[in-house]
Amino acid sequence: xxxxxxxxxxxxxxxxxxxxxxxxxxxxxxxxxxxxxxxxxxxxxxxxxxxxxxxxxxxxxxxxxxxxxxxxxxxxxxxxxxxxxxxxxxxxxxxxxxxxxxxxxxxxxxxxxxxxxxxxxxxxxxxxxxxxxxxxxxxxxxxxxxxxxxxxxxxxxxxxxxxxxxxxxxxxxxxxxxxxxxxxxxxxxxxxxx
Ligand code: HEM
Numbered sequence: 001x002x003x004x005x006x007x008x009x010x011x012x013x014x015x016x017x018x019x020x021x022x023x024x025x026x027x028x029x030x031x032x033x034x035x036x037x038x039x040x041x042x043x044x045x046x047x048x049x050x051x052x053x054x055x056x057x058x059x060x061x062x063x064x065x066x067x068x069x070x071x072x073x074x075x076x077x078x079x080x081x082x083x084x085x086x087x088x089x090x091x092x093x094x095x096x097x098x099x100x101x102x103x104x105x106x107x108x109x110x111x112x113x114x115x116x117x118x119x120x121x122x123x124x125x126x127x128x129x130x131x132x133x134x135x136x137x138x139x140x141x142x143x144x145x146x147x148x149x150x151x152x153x154x155x156x157x158x159x160x161x162x163x164x165x166x167x168x169x170x171x172x173x174x175x176x177x178x179x180x181x182x183x184x185x186x187x188x189x190x191x192x193x194x
Pocket of ligand 1: 069070072101103125132133136137138140154173
């Protein structure tokens, strides 16, 4: 499956774990719900797959996600997000989190309207998260339609002084109704390699 995705270009991101080297040092890999992921020391993000690297024994795992259209934001929310959010790659944002998430078959059997109702009307995902911008920069990658083991690869970058705020945000989301539809989640924390 992965080798046929090259026409997606920069919309695609490969998250490649390594025990040898990488752009980010892995601080911890914790299973939150369901199966975790094997231990590794480094992580790199690339838009292209390098078969030589992947076939090497140095790569404990590789995940791949694609940026897609939005599903749940209203026009008003979209404008608000665009006005406040920060981009990735800020020099002061030396901390990162990769949180792969899979949702239940019940979630995927709901209508779009029912999912929006749970996501925003009842769980306030966007409204509760906006106050954490621009400190936390985010990027959402989808895995479900390209045969990945997770439905989403959520990526965040923040400065060390915003680490406590990030914990508050994550625990708020995990206690929401939306998260009762999560059946696999792994929390990977990273530090930028100098
Ligand atoms: C930094 C603040 C955050 C903001 C502003 C934010 C905002 C959003 C928005 C607007 C969407 C919907 C995109 C769409 O319309 O398709 C979304 C989706 C999502 N977010 Fe967040 N989010 C934040 C933090 C987080 C965190 C910390 C996690 C994980 C712990 C997370 C997990 C997800 C997931 C899994 C989705 C996809 C949901 C689905 O399509 O079913 N978000 N987020």
